[in-house]
Amino acid sequence: MDVLYFAWVRERIGVPKEVVETQAKTVTDLVEELRGREERYAAAFADLSALRVAVDQELTEFDASLEGAREVAFFPPMTGG
Amino acid sequence: MKIAVQSEPFDLGAEASAFASGHRDMGAIVTFTGVVRDLARGDLDRMVIEHYPGMTLKALEKIANEARDRWSLGDVLVIHRYGDLAPGEMIMMVATASPHRKDAFEAAEFLMDYLKSRAPFWKKEITSDGADWVAAKDEDEDALNRW
Numbered sequence: 001m002d003v004l005y006f007a008w009v010r011e012r013i014g015v016p017k018e019v020v021e022t023q024a025k026t027v028t029d030l031v032e033e034l035r036g037r038e039e040r041y042a043a044a045f046a047d048l049s050a051l052r053v054a055v056d057q058e059l060t061e062f063d064a065s066l067e068g069a070r071e072v073a074f075f076p077p078m079t080g081g
Numbered sequence: 082m083k084i085a086v087q088s089e090p091f092d093l094g095a096e097a098s099a100f101a102s103g104h105r106d107m108g109a110i111v112t113f114t115g116v117v118r119d120l121a122r123g124d125l126d127r128m129v130i131e132h133y134p135g136m137t138l139k140a141l142e143k144i145a146n147e148a149r150d151r152w153s154l155g156d157v158l159v160i161h162r163y164g165d166l167a168p169g170e171m172i173m174m175v176a177t178a179s180p181h182r183k184d185a186f187e188a189a190e191f192l193m194d195y196l197k198s199r200a201p202f203w204k205k206e207i208t209s210d211g212a213d214w215v216a217a218k219d220e221d222e223d224a225l226n227r228w
Contacts, residue, residue: 007131007203008214057136059199073133073201077217080161080202081115081173081193 001066003030005044006075009051012044027053027062030072044074052077082149082157084141086132088164093171100158100176107155107178109185113193119168126207130163130172133201137161144195148177151191151228152184159192161202194224 003020005013024030031048034041045051048062054073055064066072083100085091093114101110119125145157158176166172175192179185196202204215 004133006133006201007205054133054136054201057133057139059140071135073136075133075201076203076214077222078198078201079204079215079217080200081197 001069002071003034004071004073006073008076009044009074013040022066024066026066027055027060027064027072030066031062050076082145083159084138084145085160086134086137086141087160087162090162091160091171091174093174096158096160096174097176100156100178104155104178106180109179109182110176111179111182111185111189112174112176113189114174115172115193117166117168117170117172124208124210125168126209127168128166128172129205129207129212130166131203131205132161132163136201140200141196144192144199147195148188148191152177152179152188153181154179154184154188157188157192159196161196161200163202191228194221194228197221198225 001020002017004017010016022030022033024033031045035045052075053060053062055069056071097112117128141159145159148154148157154177156178161173175189177185177188198217198221206213206215
């Protein structure tokens with residue numbers, strides 16, 4: 001699936017988007033997989049309370065299912081307006 | 082209903098006039114405009130606004146439709162910019178048209194509160210000292226609870 005990063009999450013991980021082959025069933029499972037990859041992921045995902053997640057472009061929670069998901073995005077709390 | 086996400090500037094007067102015209106039954110038009118401000122230290126060079134292209138329009142439409150469900154609105158306008166903006170430049174505007182003043186004001190405030198915390202935009206301030214992402218405030222999240 002496509003995994004997207006925005007704002008400081010993008011900067012910390014170093015790419016805006018990547019394709020991740022995963023069997024993760026939930027967002028939390030995916031985060032655990034990514035954390036185990038490299039230090040930059042562990043650093044970006046150190047504090048999940050500082051992050052938000054969208055699955056297929058809809059805001060959701062970290063315990064959300066990834067069944068059928070095509071796109072997951074991680075970013076800090078939004079600052080629009 | 083017009084929802085626009087764009088990098089180029091918008092003409093506040095032209096947008097407000099166009100929005101306000103063409104209704105015979107809307108007694109109240111409220112507009113709000115957000116402007117890049119140099120508040121902290123007076124050395125803001127520019128603000129960079131990042132967004133999530135695939136999601137932004139959908140999120141804005143959802144927020145606007147929610148406002149239309151809750152208040153008596155004849156029309157809603159949302160324009161939000163992204164990219165590089167200088168201090169004093171307009172970032173975004175919302176406008177609401179309603180038969181009644183109270184609905185127009187409340188819906189505009191609702192739109193602003195939700196745009197702040199539920200539309201996928203992120204602001205970065207570039208100063209002579211470097212660059213910092215603007216942190217979301219707890220009070221912004223708290224503001225959603227009143228609706």
